[in-house]
Amino acid sequence: MSAVFRTCPSTGLRIDSQADSLIKAHAVVATVALLVGGVAALLVLLTRWQAVHLLDAVWFYRVLTVHGMNMLIFFILFFEMAVLYFASAILLNCRVPAPRVGWAAFGLMVVGTLMVEWMMFTGQADVLFTSYVPLRAEPPFYLGVILFAVGALVVVGHFFAILVVAKREQTYTGSVPLVTFGALTAAIIAVVTLLHGALVYIPTLLWSMGLMEIDPEFYRLIWWGLGHSSQQINVAAMVSIWYLLGAFTVGGVVLNEKISRSAFVLYILFISMASAHHLLVDPAFGPAWKVWNTSYFMYMAVLASMIHGFTVPAGLEIGQRLRGVTQGMFGWLRRAPWGDPGFSSLIFSLVVFGFVGGITGVTFGTEQINIIAHNTLRIPGHFHSTVVSGTAMAFMGVTYYLIPLIFRREVAFWPLARIQPWLFAGGMLVFSTMMTFAGTFGAPRRHWDITFSGAPFQVEFSPAVDLVMGVMAMGGLVAILGGAIYILVTVWSVFFGRRLDPEESGVGKQGLGLPQGLIAPPRPLGPEDNDDALESHVLGQAPGTMVLVGIFLVAFVVYYFVNWNLLSFLWKVG
């Protein structure tokens, strides 16, 4: 089968039509999963908002299971598969070597998804996202997860094959771009993660059929080798998209390939240790194991994120300074294209992931501090600011570029698309910080009724918790509105949007429907754009970024030690 190519009018890249189609298919299914998960989010929110308390207990846990699986597995992974095809076949100018295998893998993932959805909606898998044994679902639930994972593993293999073909056929010179390197990181982590998945779900399937026994702590250890390590796929994919959106929107540069690539490698090296974050107050593991693993080998994965958290904004700053945006410390932020949803998404993703997600994650993942965080609302507060405000926000931002570049359509409802990241990120920021705050009082996660009506003893949370959770609900509703706008804009654009002519790049176009980075692409850099072209400042060549990371570090230190202080007032326990 010979590949059919088109030439991209914006980038000049040769694009295999099979790559186009595979990206479209995965992105469309991801959006459907987002819709299902989003409706579930609304129902869960309206139940935990005690003033409404919409669902009954059975449906609350059922819908919570649906929310977790659709968002954290189906939406994220289908989108990541699209990102893998984009970062390999598109960015490397390469053909898709085995389109039939690609479609078979896609089919397997869809079948697995449908099986899991069926089991959840018919009440045969009321076990929540984590499905801790010995809480039991019917066997087809586990089988569906396995089929989905096998499909994803084949796509990852296909991605590696594209890299090999591109190298052999010399579709690019030099080393793969940093964005592709980041996607490669995500793919390698995906292999490790999916192997953990096989190791835990195959025995669990057999157990659910009554064929073998399974130890609850073995399950928790290996399941989190899947469940937490897979978050590192999300982080690596998200950081790649930060570099990608930075380049598209304002011509962000890479300060140093060695540093950025080494930081990606740090994610891979310590990935399997992440499981420990969920086992810090478990009875099966000793303190040395907990301390060593929860720290990811002395916080080297945290170091990696702190490096990207600096090099991405510094790359934006220097990229703009080279192009003449040199006013003051923050001129590069003030004059940035905030009306480009790709740019605003990038900044919101970076800031909320770092300031809220990163700081809370490291703090709650500290062995002893976990005593005052485990299974409280602090935990979902943390991961809604990482995987939702961080990863999902970045994925949404890049969609506004994928629609014209891959789907060859104009973005519909442009004024709505422009405000979408503001609503989504703003809402999620309120939602996740309030959720974290409610958890500080001990309010439990995954709980139908924290007024405990009908329980043998009365438990009455401080009125502050009611207030905080009311504000949380408001934030959540705004975020859900932002998510709904995203779905409306993408679905409408893809099916009913104005088609772009094959030669149409959008450069210099007035009017609505294309992001700024395509209408007015950043000036290409030449040999004269070197360090000599930058002003020297007492804080270095990226002074604005230096100030921002300084503020970040102060916030981090304060939050971290406040939590040690809170812990010290408790009963002695050891």
Add this chain to the structure above:
Amino acid sequence: MYHSGLEAPQGVWWKPAHPAERVWVAIAFAWCMVLFAMMPVWHLRGGQNPSGIRHRVEAKAYAARTVEFIEEHKIGDDRGMPIVAPPPGSHVYLMASMWQWMPILQLEKGAEYTLHLSSIDVNHGFSLFPLNINFQVVPGYDYGLRVVPNAAGEFEIICNEFCGVGHHLMVGRVIVVDPAAESEGARQGGSS
């Protein structure tokens, strides 16, 4: 010359770090070392650690041990749930099941107990309200935590690991009494 993350770098890219990065990487590395050091330091100097005595236990054996413990130290009951007052320094057994914490514990302020936690069915979550002390309770494992209550009062145990549809009904109780205040009360004639 600078390039973006979309462009394939040509030639050798293993070059010395950008000057703007060096300072931050050094600061971040130092902070990571502080983060790492804090955990062992707290094991040596701090009062709250999730270490405990940990071993495997059969659900049946744990249930039997709990029943024995209840019979030994029972002082009353509340709507059918036994109230148990173990002596300071003793081993205390709390059993989680769908959907109750058994028994009600009465402890003394300032005394040390070894509080054993286990489940006889699925995973549960021990969360002491309103203090916000949380531990995972896993079937097949006995988690023995040395605890010293530091204030008198009534505390509830919330289950914070999903354990089925009755999850929100699973509330237990710990009563902490202050022996100093009680003997004071007794001297004054036991009335208040």
